Structures are given as structure tokens and as C-alpha cells.
Amino acid sequence: MSLATTPPLSGQATREPLPQSAEDWLDGISQALQSGALVRARRLAAEGGARYPQHGALRTYAQVLAPPRVLPHQDTSTRAVRANKLWLQEHTGHYQGQWVALRNGTLIGAASSLDRLVAQVGKGTDLLLTRV
Numbered sequence: 001m002s003l004a005t006t007p008p009l010s011g012q013a014t015r016e017p018l019p020q021s022a023e024d025w026l027d028g029i030s031q032a033l034q035s036g037a038l039v040r041a042r043r044l045a046a047e048g049g050a051r052y053p054q055h056g057a058l059r060t061y062a063q064v065l066a067p068p069r070v071l072p073h074q075d076t077s078t079r080a081v082r083a084n085k086l087w088l089q090e091h092t093g094h095y096q097g098q099w100v101a102l103r104n105g106t107l108i109g110a111a112s113s114l115d116r117l118v119a120q121v122g123k124g125t126d127l128l129l130t131r132v
Contacts, residue, residue: 022048025052041061045058083106087102087106095110096132097131097132098131099132100131100132101127108121108127114131
């Protein structure tokens with residue numbers, strides 16, 4: 001690995017030799033991972049990926065070793081349950097004694113038995129099958 005003394009990686013207090021070619025960066029990442037130095041491998045991957053953004057392996061390392069991110073999540077299941085509950089409250093009289101299939105508050109099918117309803121609409125995991 002050909003190294004040159006360059007400014008330190010972000011957050012480091014001392015100067016240390018950094019890789020010069022994309023392959024040198026890959027070697028440094030590999031060595032850091034093999035020695036269990038995950039933080040160093042993460043920094044090398046980020047820096048190498050920034051210096052060589054078109055290099056596929058460095059870009060992959062930078063993505064894989066990047067710190068985890070928390071992303072917001074919309075709970076669609078809660079909305080679906082509420083919508084199905086509202087539909088049942090509003091339409092109970094029309095479908096009394098029948099089996100219904102609901103998806104997000106929308107009637108998908110109705111039948112006199114569960115078997116007939118399943119034959120009609122299938123067994124989708126996003127369906128509510130219930131007797132009214």
C-alpha cells in the first residue's frame with residue numbers, strides 16, 4: 001500500500017498516513033475490518049468513497065459501513081384498522097349476518113360464508129375478513 005502523510009481523517013487529532021489510490025483505500029478498509037476497527041473502517045470508507053465516488057467497491061463500502069440512520073415511518077396499519085372499524089360501524093345494518101372483506105376501509109367483497117368470501121377475494125394479508 002503506498003501511503004503519504006496527509007491531514008488526518010475527520011475527527012482525528014494526529015496526522016497519519018492515508019492511502020493514495022482507490023485500491024489502497026480498499027486495502028486499508030479491509031485491514032481495519034480484519035482487526036476489528038469498525039470506526040476506522042467506517043472513516044476510511046467514507047473518505048475513500050468521497051475521494052473516488054465513481055469506484056463501485058468504495059461506494060459500496062461507504063454505504064454499508066455508514067452509521068445507521070433512523071427514518072420516519074408512517075404506520076399504515078393503524079390507519080387501515082381505523083378505516084375498517086369506521087366502515088363496519090357505518091355499514092353493519094346492510095351486511096348483517098354476512099362475511100365481508102375490507103381493505104383500508106373499502107369493501108372488497110361480501111358473501112354468506114367465509115369459504116365463499118375467500119373464493120371471491122383470495123387470502124390477501126392486507127384484508128380484514130370478518131362476519132358482520
